[in-house]
Amino acid sequence: MQLRDAIDDYKRHVGHPTRFPGERRTHSGRFSGGGGRLVHVDADGSLRDFGYPLTGLSGLAIGRFGLAVDGERRWFGADGTTQRYVDGTTVIETTHHTDIGTVRRYDATVGDVHLTHAAVGNAAAENVTVEGTGTDASPPSDASLLVYARFTPDGRDDRLGQLRHTDAVEFYHTAEHDYLASATGITELRGQLPMTIPELLDGRAIGLPRDRHGGRYEEERLCGEVVLEVPFESGRTTVASLLSKLEETPREAAFERLDGLFDVVDPAHGAADARETLVSLVDGSVPSVPESVPDRDAIAADLRVLSLLSAASGLRIAGPDFDPHYQHSGGYGYTWFRDDAEIAGFLLDADERLALGLDDWHERSARAYIDAQRADGSWPHRVWPFSGAIAPGWANARLEAGPDHDYQADQTGSVVAFLARAREAGIDVDGLSEALVSALLGLDETLEADGLPVVCQNAWEDSIGRFGHTAATFLEAYAELARHGAEVGLDDDRIDGDVATHAEARAREVYDALDDLWVADRGCYALRETPHGDLDGRIDSATLAFAGAHRAFDALGSDGSGAVDPERLDRLVSHVETVVDGLSRETDAISGLFRYEADGWRQAEQGREKVWTVSTAWGANACAQLAVLLASRDDPRAEAMAARATELLAEVSPGGTLRAETSYLPEQFFDDGTPDSATPLGWPHAIRLATVALLADHDMLDVEAGVHAHADD
Known part of the structure; x- marks a missing residue:
């Protein structure tokens, strides 16, 4: 959690009777991981890395998802969203019932990589009419998965850079290099500088992602924030992030690892197949409990x-x-x-x-x-x-x-x-x-x-x-x-x-x-x-x-x-x-x-x-x-x-x-x-x-x- 985030949360919750301002809470949502990287999938489906104490890598400060339809962006929220663990593993199923359709997601953390597989319409394996909306849970065929992500390599949210590769973005400061990639390509991509000092001093909380800052030519590359649009293929796509230190995982090895996981979780597979594949990838991270064990x-x-x-x-x-930031405790990680x-x-x-x-x-x-x-x-x-x-x-x-x-x-x-x-x-x-x-x-x-x-x-x-x-x-x-x-x-x-x-x-x-x-x-x-x-x-x-x-x-x-x-x-x-x-x-x-x-x-x-x-x-x-x-x-x-x-x-x-x-x-x-x-x-x-x-x-x-x-x- 960066100081900018803590200040923004402070503005949102100062004076709250049961929330201490300046914290990042995990009372809702579930965690994916085991033996290393620890990723929180909140009740609205947003992502955040909590694994620095376990890996020494800072990774993802925030990741949000939504749908882009006809130039309009709809970000997922907690309302209309359900979540559960799959088959007792650390794979998380999150279902978003929106006013333009149903999106079913599976999130899994496999070592240093976090995978989000998303399916829409019939590919979501369930058609549900959202009460009160009158829609049929099938987004338009030209819908794209909307992704906002902010990475903090080496624990920094400033003095960062981007390298843009085919279907992937690399974020870096010095030692830590983080990657965000899509199995189905990227149709739209823009960067965004972190919140400015005037925005921090403003009494209002800031929604993420923010509007593009006009007139800043460096905004595209000198930042850890991006907004992507990722196409669906047959109603499915997979997005992944990988955290690494460049001297330990060269760039080519990072791409090979991502490509290998994308091949396993092929978007051409049905939603049930993707779910089963992700479960198999995390198999063994949690010990199996014998049937005879009580409770x-x-x-x-x-x-x-x-x-x-x-x-x-x-x-x-x-x-x-x-x-x-030790605002109300001495830290827990x-x-x-x-x-x-x-x-x-x-x-x-x-x-x-x-x-x-x-x-x-x-x-x-x-x-x-x-x-x-x-x-x-x-x-x-x-x-x-x-x-x-x-x-x-x-x-x-x-x-x-x-x-x-x-x-x-x-x-x-x-x-x-x-x-x-x-x-x-x-x-x-x-x-x-x-x-x-x-x-x-x-x-x-x-x-x-x-x-x-x-x-x-x-x-x-x-x-x-x-x-x-x-x-x-x-x-x-x-x-x-x-x-x-x-x-x-x-x-x-x-x-x-x-x-x-x-x-x-x-x-x-x-x-x-x-x-x-x-x-x-x-x-x-x-x-x-x-x-x-x-x-x-x-x-x-x-x-x-x-x-x-x-x-x-x-x-x-x-x-x-x-x-x-x-x-x-x-x-x-x-x-x-x-x-x-x-x-x-x-x-x-x-x-x-x-x-x-x-x-x-x-x-x-x-x-x-x-x-x-x-x-x-x-x-x-x-x-x-x-x-x-x-x-x-x-x-x-x-x-x-x-x-x-x-x-x-x-x-x-x-x-x-x-x-x-x-x-x-x-x-x-x-x-x-x-x-x-x-x-x-x-x-x-x-x-x-x-x-x-x-x-x-x-x-x-x-x-x-x-x-x-x-x-x-």
Whole structure:
């Protein structure tokens, strides 16, 4: 998103009660991609690249489509347009019902290329009369596909150039060269310079494309914007864009790749053939889900989202970056090692229970974490997933001189827990044992003598202290190393005995120290101990991590008895119930958990905390984890806890109030049901997947009671 776009959006939405001005939103529409380029197809059919963090290429800032008939241009809008995923893949079908006819489109992203196949009239495989128009859905035979596109190679919207080739336009600044091509030729083509300073300063928003600027001879070539008219052949055409770096993909190779894909998706084929061809091109980008898997459609949707958000390295962005100029957030298009390792851990857990065949995903994650680990055993705040290089952040204290206050120690805890479990699961990656030893020593460095982590930043990245959630990640990391670290086989004079023995001793220290965070009058664990030594007794959904951490610790018990004592189990039940009850919010539109008490972030005019899908899914998972732990003790409270898990899970499942029509889980919701922030967010999708797997594995998944079984498109 360029500054010009942000300013234009600001003019459109300043003062809006639920929209933050200056952002590019993805609450409507769907994404196409997987393992690289990420393209958003909005509800009106417009395109935008969100894949820079995944590929290092900026690409398409905006693409619009319409029909050109008898010199008149009709741009498609959201009204009269429907959209769905095809056969559970990342191919998107968009149907435009206009007053001059029906256009059916299929959008697919294949590596570095995005393809849009469009069909009109009989070739659209469906004739529909648009209600209220009286037209017959067959555009005139001389209609052309209208295309407006603006490319931003190297992240620039100025100082750009064009090279015009047969049936293709090449856009460039320096390293990045982007191509726009048509399988059926180009009948009209004109360029357009970006918005001028007077236009930006004008109080009115600017419609795109703009009128041609008279008297500017350079407008045709010194720009990244073009308007094309593309003819239909037998009612069909295909338009494609390719992103590349010229030194990696020479011009001739780019044209060969485009021509090869055009040959496969031949406009002479019928619409059904084109759809099937595009599905075959993206086959394998989303793992297939066995028929026997419970709530199969929702799990397939989770895997699709996590595939979309993944780079070839295996690292994932938190979500599509709707706020790259940091207007109302710190950005989302980066890899956080906490979020990413939590996702990796949930995927590993679900795969072990449901046999999803994700070994390649686990190996890529483990390898990426090992490559990114610092010499002190920790991980940086955030990195670029396409390269692993450090990205802009505000919690890199361990790369700077000074205390650890601006370091997020829970990130290291989350990575360690995953790597220890991955090693036990047979994930064989060079350097894994060394990484675990280094990480163990890094955890020790940030554990105080009283058994709690040092003062640092929290999971929500908005305060410092000694957090309950951070302690939970340390407990789980040490417990997993204690369970699975005996075979690491590396000696270090800073480790007492072997890795497993040393880690178990540390786990017990943390377990005992958690008593210092207990708030008796509320029946829950504190959000944190402040830097001044006081307890902050607010309820925080991040402390729901205590449930999974205690299950991991419980496995350290000897003679078949769990390591969690009865008093701690009672406190754990009280804590989860208090957090879930205390953070619950139900309105006429939604039901779920908000993040923590007195959370003031992105409230806009609502004036109170917003519901988060991460918190709601976390609540479901914590209740499920605790239900399993209770059931292992034959504790009658297990049944009620499993029922609560199912209720919360239902809200983020198909048919739930927090699941968008697109099948995505947005990060947040206003009380009126308006989604907000990153959409889709990977973390709650991973939690949902693992929670379904856990409940199903222990015969606690009650579909009738809440987890909706209808298809997730």
